[in-house]
Amino acid sequence: MPSTLRRPRLPVLSLIGNTPLVPIHFRDENRTLYAKAEFLNPSGSVKDRLALCVIEDAEERGLLRENSVILECTSGNTGISLAMVGAAKGYKVKILMSDTASVERRYLIEQFGGTVQLFKATAGYGTGIAMTRDLAAKDDRYFLPCQFENLLNAQDHEEHTGREIISQMHGIVDAFVAGYGTGGTITGCGRALRAVNPSVKIYAMEPAEAAMLSGEMPCCHSIEGVAGGYVPPLLRMAHIDAPVKVTSTAAIAMTRRLSREYGLLVGTSSGANVVAALRVAQDLGPESRVVTVLCDRAERYYSTKLFSPYN
């Protein structure tokens, strides 16, 4: 029986979390939003938090061995984060990713030494999740973080991201707005914020083309990383006040505006979150304190509509 492992944190891993919260003032709209700059995590997204948390939890519980392979289905960012943490700790990582995810995500995972297997996007995340379970049933080297149902995902956001926001906002938050992939960010941050202010409003941004929380059928959209055709179990635990629908076109336009007018080189789901948050702030009034999330960096979208001058 191979021995269990607990490997040290290399310095890069201490760069995860404690991200800044930046105010963004929209002069024309006369509103200021407060944006959690998760794109400043070392691999470039909010998912670094989850990757470190689940891998160190697995080490603690003796679930990782010398020959273990970390296996996960993801829209890409979790794959990049797991591959980065895996590289820093010396674990192999295999990622199942939808064939619609941007090619940059695949290159980044491979650059960190991970391997990628693509699955057809048509049936949504459910297909990839089932594939990870099948692989793990046949080969006990695989360790599955199960990001869509792992309670640690939301718990880590509650204990860290959410509490960081509370401290950075000096405890005063009227509303929190975020998209959902696994639902970890919105569920965990929402829980932390509600614990200090039970009347805080929690809004779920969702693509207008795949507005499942609004009761609509999922269809193609260009806001990568969110709404993968599946309402994840973690999201069912979130106490969401209302969904806010954002079109891919509006998300792309705002993402470009964030780069060109504010110097924030972020990905499309960040732009979508800002569109939704601005709408919420317009409803709540000029003094409202609305917090949202800048989830990842723009460089992983070179091949997408975000960087196409004709879209």
Ligand SMILES: Cc1ncc(COP(=O)(O)O)c(C=O)c1O
């Ligand atoms: C770009 C992007 N935005 C937002 C999210 C949503 O985060 P969560 O999985 O915590 O709901 C993800 C998740 O993968 C993502 O990749």
